[in-house]
Amino acid sequence: MKILFRKIGSTPLDFELKSDNITFKGFLEFYKRNLILLKADISGKLSLDCGTCNNAFDIILDENIEILLCDGEYQEDDDNLDVMELFSDEQDSTINLEDLLSSEIELYKSEYYKCSKCQQSDFTSYEV
Numbered sequence: 001m002k003i004l005f006r007k008i009g010s011t012p013l014d015f016e017l018k019s020d021n022i023t024f025k026g027f028l029e030f031y032k033r034n035l036i037l038l039k040a041d042i043s044g045k046l047s048l049d050c051g052t053c054n055n056a057f058d059i060i061l062d063e064n065i066e067i068l069l070c071d072g073e074y075q076e077d078d079d080n081l082d083v084m085e086l087f088s089d090e091q092d093s094t095i096n097l098e099d100l101l102s103s104e105i106e107l108y109k110s111e112y113y114k115c116s117k118c119q120q121s122d123f124t125s126y127e128v
């Protein structure tokens with residue numbers, strides 16, 4: 001789902017998309033100048049491979065994200081929100097929600113690189 005930056009106004013634009021077992025649901029809203037506010041929930045089940053034992057395991061996601069999407073370079077720093085700069089070769093800047101979701105999922109994958117069993121065994125070894 002691609003959305004043109006200039007199409008987003010002060011009326012929130014709802015979206016919902018699904019990727020495997022993950023639902024990405026929220027809205028986009030004009031924030032100021034070249035900034036768009038994105039508020040969304042990411043929920044569902046994500047299958048991962050443990051970095052230690054290689055077994056597949058699932059995590060349940062239920063996250064709220066709130067970020068500013070910046071058309072081009074972000075030049076302010078007075079917004080207390082995470083900012084994601086978007087650069088486009090095309091004349092009209094677009095927001096690609098699939099790309100956003102997959103980059104969020106990549107983040108989770110890098111955070112949860114161990115299954116609960118391996119985390120457990122780490123914990124036990126620290127105790128000894």
Ligand SMILES: [Zn+2]
Nearest residue numbers: 050053115118
């Ligand atoms: Zn493991």
